[in-house]
Amino acid sequence: MAQLFFGSIMREGVRIQYYRTGGEKPPLIMLHGLMDNALSWNRIPLLLEVEYDVVLVDARGHGMSGLDARGAGLDIQADDVTAVIEQLHLVKPVLVGHSMGAALAGLVAARLPKVIRGAVLIDPPWRDEEELIPSNGKERYDETFREGFRKIKETNLEVLMAKGRAENPGWDDSEFSQWARARQQFNLDTLNTVMIRAFPWHEIAPRLTCPGLLITGDPEYGAVITPALGEKITKAWRKGKLVHVPRAGHSIHRDQFVFVMQAISSFLHSLGKWSPRG
Numbered sequence: 305m306a307q308l309f310f311g312s313i314m315r316e317g318v319r320i321q322y323y324r325t326g327g328e329k330p331p332l333i334m335l336h337g338l339m340d341n342a343l344s345w346n347r348i349p350l351l352l353e354v355e356y357d358v359v360l361v362d363a364r365g366h367g368m369s370g371l372d373a374r375g376a377g378l379d380i381q382a383d384d385v386t387a388v389i390e391q392l393h394l395v396k397p398v399l400v401g402h403s404m405g406a407a408l409a410g411l412v413a414a415r416l417p418k419v420i421r422g423a424v425l426i427d428p429p430w431r432d433e434e435e436l437i438p439s440n441g442k443e444r445y446d447e448t449f450r451e452g453f454r455k456i457k458e459t460n461l462e463v464l465m466a467k468g469r470a471e472n473p474g475w476d477d478s479e480f481s482q483w484a485r486a487r488q489q490f491n492l493d494t495l496n497t498v499m500i501r502a503f504p505w506h507e508i509a510p511r512l513t514c515p516g517l518l519i520t521g522d523p524e525y526g527a528v529i530t531p532a533l534g535e536k537i538t539k540a541w542r543k544g545k546l547v548h549v550p551r552a553g554h555s556i557h558r559d560q561f562v563f564v565m566q567a568i569s570s571f572l573h574s575l576g577k578w579s580p581r582g
Contacts, residue, residue: 310324313388315387319368322360322361323349324360325359330398331358332352333388334349334400334401335361335385335399336363336403337406338403339453339456339487341366341482343360343482344482344483348565359397363408364494365490366490366491375493376494378407379411382408386416396578396582397420398423399412402557403427403554404429406425406427407429410423410509413512417511422516422575424516425517427528427529428518428528429528431504432536450492453492459488464484464488465480465483506540515571516541517546517568518537518545518547519556521548521559525551526554534546545571549564
């Protein structure tokens with residue numbers, strides 16, 4: 305029977321919560337998207353824990369993790385992930401990230417090329433410059449966007465779950481409880497420092513030296529990465545492979561669970577033998 309242990313690290317006075325399956329197995333760190341939390345990965349860790357020591361991290365301002373005046377920009381989040389690797393003594397971990405967590409996984413992998421064994425990026429919020437609407441200097445989320453988040457956060461749990469079911473009829477029913485709880489736990493002050501255009505892909509992808517997957521969906525269903533941009537990213541990321549998942553929006557792993565799990569499993573097995581000595 306799979307078990308999930310929980311704990312936390314402290315980094316410069318801020319508590320970073322994690323959950324871990326444990327065992328002397330290849331470590332795999334999972335990084336969630338904006339307004340999700342570590343437990344929002346739902347079934348995935350329980351399937352992977354048979355072969356991997358799965359570590360799920362609550363980003364700053366999400367789940368049970370803290371937030372201070374420095375905020376939750378990706379630079380700071382990357383330092384948090386590095387601290388998790390160091391304090392838990394994780395040897396050659398693989399990173400799996402979705403949305404904000406995918407951008408974060410890319411940044412950590414670029415910073416730590418000798419540490420990270422592989423990376424799976426599920427629809428990171430990267431855009432080509434020609435795809436971006438001029439921001440007129442507005443890099444932060446505006447008040448209209450914040451008000452939408454505030455209303456979600458204040459919505460009754462059962463109502464929020466029902467809304468999620470109505471908007472995402474293709475998701476497994478097990479997704480909605482933690483999906484809704486994560487939104488209620490979300491600290492709105494996180495939006496003060498999570499930038500819309502932080503770390504453009506063309507600054508990250510060429511620095512990625514580990515093997516990896518870029519998993520993309522269909523923009524007409526709500527996915528971020530376009531086919532043209534996906535090709536550009538994997539051309540710059542020489543060991544990166546593009547996997548397109550049809551009929552999937554931004555939450556690709558929820559929209560097409562089996563497809564994504566097969567892609568991740570195949571990639572992890574392709575990395576070869578892991579040694580606890582590095």
